[in-house]
Amino acid sequence: MREILQKLSDGEISAETAEKMLKTMHIMEIEDFAKMDMCREVRTGVPEAVFAEGKENDEIVKIVMKCADNDGIMVTRLQNDRYQSIKEDLSPLIDRGFKLNYNRKARILVVKEHDPKKIGKIGIITAGTSDIPVAEEARIVAEEVGCDVLRSYDVGVAGIHRLFSQVRIMLEEEVEVLIVVAGMEGALPSVVAGLVDMPVIGVPSSVGYGVGEGGFTALYAMLQSCAPGIAVVNIDNGFGAALFASTIIKSRIKREI
Secondary structure (H helix, E strand, O other): OHHHHHHHHOOOOOHHHHHHHHHHOOEEEEOOOEEEEOOHHHHHOOOOEEEOOOOOHHHHHHHHHHHOOOOOEEEEOOOHHHHHHHHHHHOHHHHOOOEEEEEOOOOEEEEEOOOOOOOEEEEEEEOOHHHHHHHHHHHHHHHHOOEEEEEEOOOOHHHHHHHHHHHHHHHHOOOOEEEEEEOOOOOHHHHHHOOOOOOEEEEEOOOOOHHHOOOHHHHHHHHOOOOOOEEEOOOOOHHHHHHHHHHHHHHHHHHHO
């Protein structure tokens, strides 16, 4: 944008040409299957990410190779076998100075040149070990937008005594937002929200038996919570929870400036 405005100021292009260039610079079309929003992070504070499910491996490769220069890119819900299949095709990015970090549990590939500026601190808590993949998705995304993350896993209501010391640590470390992931009956976010004076983001996971299978029981329980201060994202949506948490922190930073 700066280059376009400079050319306009220097008389190298007309106002009409500058307007057209500014309009088209926001979108990168990749053949006939993808239109990437290249200015999403500047406009909204939320980075552009690629949802791997439903895309062919070669499509993912083309998207990443084209978009890496735009401050890197994240590929979510990328299974390990698929990453292994495309890893070699993405290797030229390493020669260009990019880091390729893949987290198998979180199923996320992060392509970046540099680490983000730190903006704040969040905590992530899970009810059970089976909820960790969703929590790890939230952790990776939160760290990639500049948050320090404290984790405490497997501290759910089935053994509630495990929780209290972990919450105390979160408070002592002055985390600003808590993300709480729970499946089954989804009770943990309500318990946590009754103990802390900060925003709590509930993430229902698709872990459970019978009527709890698929995460809808946990979702309904979190939406119906009697504890105030809870926001709830979609089932298994660690990605969305992390970005909402970072938005809360960024809002605080803006007020302080």
